[in-house]
Amino acid sequence: MSATGIGAAVRRKEDLRFVTGKGQYTDDVIRPGETRAVFVRSPHAHAKIKSIDISAAKTMPGVIAVLTGKELAGDKIGNLICGWMIHSKDGTPMKMAPHPALAAETVCHVGDPVVVVIAETQAQGRDAAEKVKIDYQVLPAIVDPAKAKSGPQIHDVAPKNTIYEWSLGDAKAVDAAFATAKHVTQLDIVNNRLVPNAIEPRVALAEYDAGTDQLTLWNTTQNPHVSRLVIAAFVGMAPEHKLRVIAPDVGGGFGSKIFIYPEEVVCLWAARKVGRPVKWTADRSESFVTDAHGRDHVTHAELALDVNGKMLAMRVRTIANLGAYMSTFSSSVPTYLYATLLSGQYDIPHIYCEVDAVYTNTVPVDAYRGAGRPEATFVVERLVEVAARQMGIDPADLRKRNFIKSFPHQTPVIMAYDAGDYNASLKKALDLADVKGFNKRKRESTRNGKLRGIGYSTYIEACGIAPSQAVGSLGCGVGLWESAEVRVNPTGSVEVLTGTHAHGQGHETTFAQLVSERLGIPFENVSIVHGDTDKVQFGMGTYGSRSGAVGMSAIVKALDKIEAKAKKVAAHMLEAAEGDIVFKDGKFTVAGTDKSAAWGDVSLNAYIAHKFAGQELEPGLKETSFYDPTNFTFPAGCHICEVEVDRDTGKAEIVNWTAVDDFGTVINPMIVEGQVHGGIAQGIGQALLENVVYDKDGQLVSGSLMDYSMPHAHDLPSFQVGLTETKSPSNPLGIKGCGEAGAIAAPAAVINAITDAIGTEELTMPATAQAVWTALKVAQPRQAA
Amino acid sequence: MYNFTFHRPTTVRQAAGLLARNPEAKLLAGGHSLLPVMKQRLASPSALIDLSLVEGLSGVEQKGRSIVIGAMTRHADAANSSVLQQALPGLAMVPASIGDPQVRNRGTIGGSIANNDPNADYPAACLGLGATIITNKRRIAADDFFTGMFSTALEDGEIVTKVSFPIAKKAAYEKFKHPASGFALVGVFVSKRGSDIRVAVTGAGANGVFRVKSFEEALKKRFAAKSLEGMTIPATGMNSDIHASPEYRAHLVGVLARRALAKAA
């Protein structure tokens, strides 16, 4: 392993600009003549718009325009879409309600945008926005997903607010298995709704060049090409080749910046109308009512086991709240990204899952770090831990008895796991976490008046999203391959144009490590280019832990082509047969001789083209690959959480965290660990702190950071992180991906630990101090002070 | 925020004059309560009168058997004051626990008590020590100063210049932080000065900071956690929100009072 090759903890190239404040995030982009957009949003969860009076607003200082949904529709700007078709059990397609970028007739959630003010300054825009008079007829709102089917109907197309009633698996076989079970564990679980809250709020900056009839959008997006395609072809803003989308530095995404939102559509439309660039920057409280939320499942789950604790079957019923409108990928999250992971790491012969997705008068819900897999892992790992407790079996032991041990393994829920060793990660985690010493530590805690508990989460997930035909057959409207163009310059340096995009994952470094090692050229001589639809060929973007598994594989394929062509050039230079050329460590040699050519000479020759005829070999050295993976990848591992609970206050402190993950091949262990840390932190946030709260009228009570508890440094422990490795067989590098694993594994580990400490399973998530105290009071009146 | 005019007087008299001439004006101390509210457009003063250039409003001094803190003393400076740490360390616990380090670099005692946020920390200290709030017009006992949520006995045009705390031999503050905002979900200040025993609670009460008479009675015999064993206060009148029920707050009052007493020993 070289100092800058695969497996090296190379320090990041991108850090220089970030630590010196020279990053260019979307709000940092300033265009000449820039104006500011301020949205007027619905204060009601559900209402008819009776009239809109913009006359006073239009006369306010600095106002350039005040625009409404009626004008948007009049200009033939189409609605936002959900791009993944899901069918109900009866074969009917999902009920996708119209989602205009500016509401014209009805508002369906607090925050639904209705009017946009374009002004010289943000402050003037806000002053004018207050003068817009909208007459609403308030309608009853439905907020609770469990009650949505009997609540007031929100959309004409969706009776009983039902989007789809979907299922996966063999219900009859599951029922039969349950009939033979010795033990059945049942749980009712709420997977709490979350706000992604990337620290950079969303921004859209749109500019129209009338001379070239060209629109440009700078946007905090994780996938500029997808945004361009949707806004051009589906929303109908402009022909695709007349729209350029640029994602500069993006400050965190976690899924929330995948989707195509009203704001960028409106800014583009407004920029063309007013003839000046239009910039919208979200306030944090605005983010709370516009960024897609995550999770929000209500689940009843059952696990059937035999007398030896062998799992026989699992039955799950989930109501998934998708909010007021179907966001871009929303339909897939509680179906194909959720139910397909219910086998966990276990050999479960029969699984049946039903998912009903419903509309409510809340912010739309879509993928958020883990997207469906945290929800699945929570169900599985809580069932397993509780089953172990109920049956008097050690929780690690019960898992071992049921681990899948031979691969490939076809689960009953579509996924076929290709490679893994779940025993290895469990064993390593047990050692690192010193589980043997737990009882001693527990006695010490008891002496100090605290309750100590330990909890496991042996998770598996499916990522490296995804094989196009597979997801196409499941309803996805796009393919999920990835692209790469490797451009070798005459002087031998290389640019890689990747269709992925980074918002913290360090691709400029890791992708350069790959290329540097493969071509034997210095790490400094490799640049990674992403985020601009004018520069980079179509790509699907970054989410679903795919940039390594799929994005790097595309680079590998392109490098294969580069190597093949470079060998041809070298053959001409060295006057040898192409088949005799060996390429190693940046040098081309004629096999069995000492005749060689350096990389830089070959690249130069490729462009000077003096040594060969253009008819037999084209000049240049640049190759493209579009790589379609053959399978999902299946990272898996074991997280162990140890907590101490202050029984007087209910406050739980995490005193130890051990994570052992199998990510297959690791390009940069420092970056991989960072991804694990960040994912665990978000998982702990869900388990202990974060919760979106609506009141019964659909008002967002947790509407700012004053009421939504984000994890701070003092809420979290340091993490002990280890790795095991079984390479993924389905991509050339053997990468599984690591971006979401921590968020997927963590919540179950935390709740398992706290319930262990307090001796009751009746605990809601987030397990705030009050929730734990309440659980203690109910379960053990003597324990609670 | 809405716009306003900005003034930087250099004396208390100038500041008072500006207040008198601008009835819709507000004083600006550290700004970390006022400016956030203005940014939300929930307050729209016509003018801000910045006190940061006014001489003589900062500092921590021992004057006889009292500690006197200037109204513009930043929380960080009060918390780190060696005078305070020596003479009345229980009081130093309060500014040390406010907000976060950046808030503590700018926020002031005068601003905090004049605002009387029901979740703020200093009001518990003032009530918990029987402080005297000194303004440009008069001296007001803490027991008379805090009149309800966000309301005080201050009259229009009155400016807090310093706060005088009697030195109690035993004093301490215990706070349970709100998990999102960092304010006091519940905060309890206890003190004993001779026969004067005080237990003041912030964060819990629907009407702002209050004293717990039943605890003060129980502590007369012995000023120790044991005297409050098993004691709690009724849940009625306690705040209720998505973070804590009245019952939980009431429960925390007892827990924190006992912990404060253990610290005060």
Add this chain to the structure above:
Amino acid sequence: MPAVSMTVNGKAVTGDVEARTLLVQFLRENLRLTGTHVGCDTSQCGACVVHIDGIAAKSCTTLALQCEGAKITTIEGLAEPNGPLHPMQEAFRENHGLQCGFCTPGMIMAALDIVRRRGHDLDEHTIREQLDGNICRCTGYHNIVKAIAAGAKAMAKDGSRQAAE
């Protein structure tokens, strides 16, 4: 519009601002120093932290006019362009104390203030407590804590470059 004058990163600057202009807006919009970021609207996230007369403060909760005559240091003022990085900046890079980079300027400026107040020998518990005013969504703080401890130590060695003035 009132005029305001201050020194930013050693340079005297002036501008015309509304009274309601926040320091962070003055820095980002008037001076085009976009390294200081806005991440929230409730004065909690810390992305906007700068130094005012050597002391860390939230520039989103400070009016530009409150800084008349003050010395402001932003992230851009810690190192000369093309010059060596400040030890704390170097420590963040060395220890992977950042991912998306958005919270990083405020995090580094806050870190320097921790050193000013608590010295160069910082333990994990202290650092975590003192980061109460800075939220990161990417890193889980583990490497930020390591970076700050390392940066603090490096600043002690590099005696000539104490916490930014």
